[in-house]
Amino acid sequence: MELSKGELMVMEALWEEECLDENGEIQALELSKFLKEKYGLGKTSCYTFFGRLLEKGAITRRYPKYTLKPIISREEALKNQQEEAIDLLFQGSLINVCQAFLRERKVSNEELQEMRDLIDSFDVEEK
CATH class of the missing domain: 1.10.10.10 (Winged helix-like DNA-binding domain superfamily/Winged helix DNA-binding domain)
Structure with missing residues (x-):
């Protein structure tokens, strides 16, 4: 929505x-x-x-x-808006989202480590 x-x-x-x-x-x-x-x-x-x-x-x-x-x-509306924006602007790809934002700004080593830790905290999808 x-x-x-x-x-x-x-x-x-x-x-x-x-x-x-x-x-x-x-x-x-x-x-x-x-x-x-x-x-x-x-x-x-x-x-x-x-x-x-x-x-x-x-x-x-x-x-x-x-x-x-x-x-x-508010949370439901935000989630819907995020999903629609990702689908529309980034072809539904979270990789495209990250690349778009990371290309446009400098990231400190600390921020980069936080991102790695965040990614590592998610369960790996089993096939």
Whole structure:
């Protein structure tokens, strides 16, 4: 599930939970006011993002007062975004990811050793 910048702003507000009630919900009108105050988003833009998030299954809506609730966590969204980026930009290869980042920056001996230790800490895939 790829989220746009605006959709992520909405989700960040929901994940922070400061605007949610005791049931982890908020009315759409109240959320749009919160987002206008926090990010300067207009009401129409907010409702567009709400609709997209509903279609993507990131939030639920309950009537009669158009009450919204997040149903994916920040961690789930991050994992999905990472997987999509790796598939799209690096042909699904973690080797390509590492090569792209390591080509662009200098790595200290300590960092290199940490990477080796990290790799060694993973179980070897058996064939």
